[in-house]
Structure formats: C-alpha cells, structure tokens
Amino acid sequence: VKNQTAEANEPVARFLRRSKDFTRDGGGSIKPKAFMPHRGATSVFRILEMNDSDVVVLGELHVRSVDGLAPYGQARLLVSDITDVKLSLNCDNTPERHADIVDWPPDSEIPRQISIAQELAARARLILTR
Amino acid sequence: VSAPALVSTNMLPVAEDADRAVGEEASRSREYLREPSVQDRSIAIGQRERAAYVRLRDALLEASTEGWDGEGGLAAQELSFVRAKYFIQGLPSYFPIPDIDVSSQGHALLEWHFGPRAVLTVDVAPSGLLSYASLLGRNTSYGTESFSGGIPRIIVLALDRLLSSARL
Numbered sequence: 001v002k003n004q005t006a007e008a009n010e011p012v013a014r015f016l017r018r019s020k021d022f023t024r025d026g027g028g029s030i031k032p033k034a035f036m037p038h039r040g041a042t043s044v045f046r047i048l049e050m051n052d053s054d055v056v057v058l059g060e061l062h063v064r065s066v067d068g069l070a071p072y073g074q075a076r077l078l079v080s081d082i083t084d085v086k087l088s089l090n091c092d093n094t095p096e097r098h099a100d101i102v103d104w105p106p107d108s109e110i111p112r113q114i115s116i117a118q119e120l121a122a123r124a125r126l127i128l129t130r
Numbered sequence: 131v132s133a134p135a136l137v138s139t140n141m142l143p144v145a146e147d148a149d150r151a152v153g154e155e156a157s158r159s160r161e162y163l164r165e166p167s168v169q170d171r172s173i174a175i176g177q178r179e180r181a182a183y184v185r186l187r188d189a190l191l192e193a194s195t196e197g198w199d200g201e202g203g204l205a206a207q208e209l210s211f212v213r214a215k216y217f218i219q220g221l222p223s224y225f226p227i228p229d230i231d232v233s234s235q236g237h238a239l240l241e242w243h244f245g246p247r248a249v250l251t252v253d254v255a256p257s258g259l260l261s262y263a264s265l266l267g268r269n270t271s272y273g274t275e276s277f278s279g280g281i282p283r284i285i286v287l288a289l290d291r292l293l294s295s296a297r298l
Contacts, residue, residue: 017199017200017201018199020229020231023243026245029243029245029246030246031229031231031241031243032241032249032251033231033233033239033241033251036233036234037234038199038201038202038203038234039202043201063200064200065200066198066199066200107235110233110235110253110261110274111253111261111262111263111272111273111274112263112272114251114253114261114262114263114272115263115265115270115271115272118249118251118263118264118265118270119265119270121246121249122246122247122249122265
C-alpha cells in the first residue's frame, strides 16, 4: 500500500494494547478509549488486501501490548467511518502501512474528542486474537 | 423517581465541604493508596464503596508512570482520582459503579458502557472539571460541568436515560 491517499472503502486496523480497550460482554465491543488521540493522533495500520493472519502478524511486528505480549486484537474501521466524523487519515507509511487518524479537536476540547471516539468505537468491528 | 430527586439524593455535602475534603484527601494521597485496614472495615465501608475503591486504586496503579499505555500517556494524577472517588460516592446508589480507566492526560475516566451505542464517559480533571459525552443510539451529547459538591444534573439525567435504555 503505497498510496498516500486512502480510498473510502479501505479498511484500517487499530491494534488493541490493553484489555480495557474492549469488553467481551454482549458478544464483544470496543471501548471509546481505544480510539482517543495521543498528541493529536490515533495510530492505525492500513490492511487493504491482507488476510486475517497477515494482519495479526503485522500487529505482532509493530505493536506491543502493555503486558509485553502481542496485541489483544484489532478494532477495524473503514476510511469512510473516519471521514464521516470529520477526521482524516495521514498515511505516513512509517512503518510500512502505518497511518494516523488526525484532525481531532484539540486537547482543550475533551468532550468533543470523547464523543467522536464513542462514534468510532460504535462503528468499529472487534476482532480478538487472544 | 423524578430527576430532581435523583440530583438531591446522595449528593455530596455543600461545595466548600467537598472542596475541603478533596484537599485533605489530596494531602494524604499516599494514604489513599493503601488498602483499607481492619479498622476501616469496622466503620462499615459498604460493598459499593469498596468496589469503587478497588477500581480506582487499580487504575491509578496501572498508570503510575508516564508512558503506561505504550503511547506516551501521562501518569495518572492522584487528585483527579480523589475527585473521582467523591464523584462516585455522590451518585445515587442505584447507578452502577462505572468502569474506571485513565485518559492519556492522566485523568480518571469513568465509563458506563451498556453496548456500542449506549455509553456515557466522564473525564475527571484534577481541577474538578468534568468533561462528559454520551452516545445513545444515534443521539450524542457532550459538554463540561464543574464538580464542586454535587453531581451535575445533566450527567445524572444522561445516566438515567442510559440505564432506562439498557433495561428495555
């Protein structure tokens, strides 16, 4: 994936570092905190044309959970989910396939940040790998 | 139970008492981290208060150093957690104790999560500023309120709506 601009129907994965990023209750869902920005960005990976096992390997290569193990799983979104809430994707490709969800409200506007993160979490699909 | 009654039920003492209490707690933050002793138990710490205490303590300890989340998150700020403790104590007792996490700014993050589209999140700043957002179906609301002794009515109403929807 070399394109600097992602298509609306392109999938991205947010790797889940903490067990508090999701709940297994009710069939499983993602907590809004999983999408909250750090210094104005939420780190994701573009996973176009990757099969599920390759995505797991991508996470193991680049993301460590807080317990030092592989990520707990992924929260998957489409790029259109991101643009629908007035955010955008900065495809820096560093490391390969990496991108940041950007254009968050500033840290002085925490309520808006939380509200957007709630919507992203509601739209995302949870895939657990451990 | 009508909303105004909810607000007045179990409300914290008047603002200045709460502020004084928070100040005293903050100055004893190390004490705050310790396990309740046998003596504490003898003064009837309720199950609810104990459960909240454990969740607050665990979150605070998990985020005790900068970068605790693997993404450069700031260490948890104890005063925020002291405020959060008083906030939870001030909730009507039939509201469930929230899940407790830590924001990337080190604030206590209280969350009632009944499903992807039934969630209320409250960020408690050390200053007492409450930043809240709720998602209920397609409806969103968010804003800020100050916490200086009583649970803001708008947050009680949001939680009440959330609980009502969860019971349906």
